[in-house]
Amino acid sequence: MANDAEDYDLMYGGTCINVACVPTEALVASAAARRPGDDPDTWFASAVERRDGLVGAMRAKNYGMLADLPTVTVHDGHGRFLAPVEDPGDGIGRRHVVTVEAPDGDAIRLTAPVVVVNTGTAPCRPDIPGAHGPYVHDSTTIQHISPRPAELVVIGAGHVGLEFASMFTGFGSHVTVVDRHERILGHDDADVAAVIEADLAASGITFRHDSQVEAIRERDGGALVVLADGTELAADAVLFAVGRTPRSADLGLAEIGLEPDVRGFLPVDEHLRTTVPGVYAVGDINGGPQFTYVSLDDYRILKDQLVGEGRRSTADRVAVPHALFIEPTYTTIGMTEAQAVADHRVLVAAKPVAAIAAMPRPKIEGDPRGLLKILVDAQTDLVLGASLYCLHAEDLVNLVALAMRTGTTAGLLRDAIWTHPSISEGLNEVLEAPIPSTLQPS
Numbered sequence: 087m088a089n090d091a092e093d094y095d096l097m098y099g100g101t102c103i104n105v106a107c108v109p110t111e112a113l114v115a116s117a118a119a120r121r122p123g124d125d126p127d128t129w130f131a132s133a134v135e136r137r138d139g140l141v142g143a144m145r146a147k148n149y150g151m152l153a154d155l156p157t158v159t160v161h162d163g164h165g166r167f168l169a170p171v172e173d174p175g176d177g178i179g180r181r182h183v184v185t186v187e188a189p190d191g192d193a194i195r196l197t198a199p200v201v202v203v204n205t206g207t208a209p210c211r212p213d214i215p216g217a218h219g220p221y222v223h224d225s226t227t228i229q230h231i232s233p234r235p236a237e238l239v240v241i242g243a244g245h246v247g248l249e250f251a252s253m254f255t256g257f258g259s260h261v262t263v264v265d266r267h268e269r270i271l272g273h274d275d276a277d278v279a280a281v282i283e284a285d286l287a288a289s290g291i292t293f294r295h296d297s298q299v300e301a302i303r304e305r306d307g308g309a310l311v312v313l314a315d316g317t318e319l320a321a322d323a324v325l326f327a328v329g330r331t332p333r334s335a336d337l338g339l340a341e342i343g344l345e346p347d348v349r350g351f352l353p354v355d356e357h358l359r360t361t362v363p364g365v366y367a368v369g370d371i372n373g374g375p376q377f378t379y380v381s382l383d384d385y386r387i388l389k390d391q392l393v394g395e396g397r398r399s400t401a402d403r404v405a406v407p408h409a410l411f412i413e414p415t416y417t418t419i420g421m422t423e424a425q426a427v428a429d430h431r432v433l434v435a436a437k438p439v440a441a442i443a444a445m446p447r448p449k450i451e452g453d454p455r456g457l458l459k460i461l462v463d464a465q466t467d468l469v470l471g472a473s474l475y476c477l478h479a480e481d482l483v484n485l486v487a488l489a490m491r492t493g494t495t496a497g498l499l500r501d502a503i504w505t506h507p508s509i510s511e512g513l514n515e516v517l518e519a520p521i522p523s524t525l526q527p528s
């Protein structure tokens with residue numbers, strides 16, 4: 087196990103637990119819990135402390151889950167392929183060779199007929215002047231920023247950009263988000279994206295769309311973000327949230343004849359086999375969707391390949407949901423409205439959360455922002471897709487996902503008995519009177 091800074095023992099459990107989902111969602115939750123009277127800096131410091139405790143405990147647990155198994159040996163260090171050992175005629179066949187170089191320079195050599203590459207991705211920064219300057223961060227380093235920046239510029243309005251923008255706004259910082267596209271969530275329904283952007287703007291975030299960053303300059307005690315149109319944005323800190331790059335550059339891939347794609351990801355077939363026999367690539371490194379639960383499903387496919395019947399494949403994934411942890415949570419599943427109207431007669435069931443009388447839960451918890459929108463096939467009554475922007479939508483979307491996977495109709499969701507007061511019961515009301523989509527197939 088290794089990360090870019092080579093803190094091997096700080097990465098047990100991988101990216102999600104140590105530098106991604108768990109720590110960031112812990113900070114998002116703490117930021118959302120801050121009330122106007124709470125001192126921002128004290129609150130931020132205690133949130134960081136809480137985050138560190140949680141991450142430390144989960145890392146230890148994850149290490150134990152592997153290291154405590156009698157069949158597992160954990161080696162700390164950087165793994166890299168060496169040339170394979172050709173079949174010595176012992177019945178096992180050709181073996182791959184991996185060297186693991188420990189931080190102190192010691193290296194060991196491991197041989198095996200099967201090697202699974204699960205090296206993940208790392209944050210990337212564009213090749214512009216000042217991108218590695220002193221006040222410039224990525225999603226990992228900003229989690230350890232001190233003091234809290236009063237003025238933060240976030241470059242990139244994707245998952246990382248919007249989550250950290252929402253989080254730092256909650257911590258009392260002023261955040262400007264710069265993105266090269268004309269709107270946020272460009273792949274999603276425009277009407278839903280507009281509601282979300284309006285809420286984020288109302289919470290204090292400034293958006294600069296259609297913008298390219300040309301350089302980042304140092305100024306007294308901070309940075310100056312220079313945009314292509316000449317605008318200069320002063321910041322205490324800058325966060326690059328412009329995507330992630332695969333960790334494949336130093337894996338010795340040439341030794342085994344494994345060619346990465348142009349971006350550096352390792353191409354696989356639907357059973358996660360690379361082009362080299364005996365070498366699999368799972369998780370972010372294979373260029374699939376970058377989510378922990380997809381990496382987990384890759385593991386199921388791999389397990390089925392190695393000790394099962396070899397039937398599971400990426401092709402049998404149905405209705406994979408996505409969640410964006412802003413406040414409140416925004417989730418999507420299935421088709422967008424534009425995609426749905428291309429092949430279906432679509433009914434749209436949509437209601438602002440504040441107007442759903444039969445779903446008091448968000449009002450009880452004090453955040454009635456959001457919108458529930460569900461797309462239904464007018465002929466079959468099956469759910470085609472949904473955009474759920476609401477407190478606890480990260481759970482509601484799983485219910486809709488299950489309905490889509492099992493062919494449960496919108497009528498059944500509408501008429502089901504759900505607990506009260508819950509978010510699920512919103513389905514009773516939202517699905518009551520869907521109306522035909524007004525979008526034309528493009």
Ligand SMILES: Cc1cc2nc3c(=O)[nH]c(=O)nc-3n(C[C@H](O)[C@H](O)[C@H](O)COP(=O)(O)OP(=O)(O)OC[C@H]3O[C@@H](n4cnc5c(N)ncnc54)[C@H](O)[C@@H]3O)c2cc1C
Nearest residue numbers: 087088089100101102106107165205206369370376377378
């Ligand atoms: C800020 C942020 C928030 C996120 N939030 C979410 C979320 O809420 N939900 C969600 O589903 N996804 C989220 N993601 C995405 C998610 O974290 C990743 O998709 C997931 O962690 C990828 O897991 P993986 O199995 O591919 O590998 P990783 O978890 O990345 O593990 C790779 C491991 O390999 C090690 N390694 C790399 N190269 C070598 C080498 N040569 N030798 C030895 N070890 C090596 C690394 O140190 C690391 O421990 C988030 C990502 C980020 C950046």
Ligand SMILES: NC(=O)c1ccc[n+]([C@@H]2O[C@H](COP(=O)([O-])OP(=O)(O)OC[C@H]3O[C@@H](n4cnc5c(N)ncnc54)[C@H](O)[C@@H]3O)[C@@H](O)[C@H]2O)c1
Nearest residue numbers: 212242243244245246247265266327328329376409410411
């Ligand atoms: N809640 C979650 O599940 C979650 C949370 C965080 C991250 N992630 C995963 O991590 C991955 C990486 O996230 P990310 O936000 O870094 O990448 P991303 O691909 O989601 O978004 C990058 C954004 O940066 C913009 N951009 C790129 N270069 C730019 C430039 N030079 N100037 C201005 N804007 C620029 C792009 O237009 C895009 O909007 C995501 O794809 C996602 O799979 C998931």
